[in-house]
Amino acid sequence: ETGVTQSPTHLIKTRGQQVTLRCSSQSGHNTVSWYQQALGQGPQFIFQYYREEENGRGNFPPRFSGLQFPNYSSELNVNALELDDSALYLCASSPQRGSTDTQYFGPGTRLTVL
Amino acid sequence: ILNVEQSPQSLHVQEGDSTNFTCSFPSSNFYALHWYRWETAKSPEALFVMTLNGDEKKKGRISATLNTKEGYSYLYIKGSQPEDSATYLCAFPNFNKFYFGSGTKLNVKP
Numbered sequence: 001e002t003g004v005t006q007s008p009t010h011l012i013k014t015r016g017q018q019v020t021l022r023c024s025s026q027s028g029h030n031t032v033s034w035y036q037q038a039l040g041q042g043p044q045f046i047f048q049y050y051r052e053e054e055n056g057r058g059n060f061p062p063r064f065s066g067l068q069f070p071n072y073s074s075e076l077n078v079n080a081l082e083l084d085d086s087a088l089y090l091c092a093s094s095p096q097r098g099s100t101d102t103q104y105f106g107p108g109t110r111l112t113v114l
Numbered sequence: 115i116l117n118v119e120q121s122p123q124s125l126h127v128q129e130g131d132s133t134n135f136t137c138s139f140p141s142s143n144f145y146a147l148h149w150y151r152w153e154t155a156k157s158p159e160a161l162f163v164m165t166l167n168g169d170e171k172k173k174g175r176i177s178a179t180l181n182t183k184e185g186y187s188y189l190y191i192k193g194s195q196p197e198d199s200a201t202y203l204c205a206f207p208n209f210n211k212f213y214f215g216s217g218t219k220l221n222v223k224p
Contacts, residue, residue, distance in 0.1 A: 003157070035212075040216070042118075042120075043203070043205075045212045045214075048211070048212075056211045058211055090157075100163050101163075104157075104160070106157055107155075107157045
């Protein structure tokens with residue numbers, strides 16, 4: 001069983017640009033969640049996708065959007081990048097969308113916005 | 115936005131010491147409480163999913179308790195080892211959202 005993978009590992013963008021981060025969930029996991037972790041804080045919930053539909057959203061503006069594909073991969077897209085978007089972005093997959101389902105995290109993508 | 119708080123923020127102990135830290139969460143609309151361990155340069159790793167008031171879970175030298183009525187969970191590490199050095203996070207799921215605390219960073223000195 002392969003773990004959760006994310007690409008790229010690191011990324012540098014400039015303010016105003018757009019970025020796409022990718023995540024490959026564990027096979028058979030129908031749910032993927034995305035988190036933003038800024039320095040000194042815990043992961044902040046961005047949104048969750050279940051069977052290719054958005055299933056829950058945190059306090060993030062619409063320029064943060066996502067997609068989930070049938071092959072257990074997903075994307076996080078961020079438009080009009082701001083300096084404050086610099087953070088570690090984590091994805092986590094789980095078998096279902098229940099509160100008791102364990103989430104399996106990827107290693108993260110470090111985004112730096114200059 | 116729900117408040118999930120962890121204390122202390124950081125902890126420095128000697129090898130062999132036992133230690134514990136706290137996660138506080140809203141006592142209403144409780145479904146579960148998750149604990150994760152996050153070692154530097156690795157992915158967060160699930161430790162426990164706790165669901166019942168009074169629940170106690172154990173994994174090797176690590177155990178956790180849950181009090182849903184007062185809204186807290188304790189994580190205990192018995193006889194800390196240097197490999198226990200990590201950030202320990204708790205997460206509170208609520209209406210299809212997960213709320214994480216800011217973590218307790220544990221450093222175990224040999």
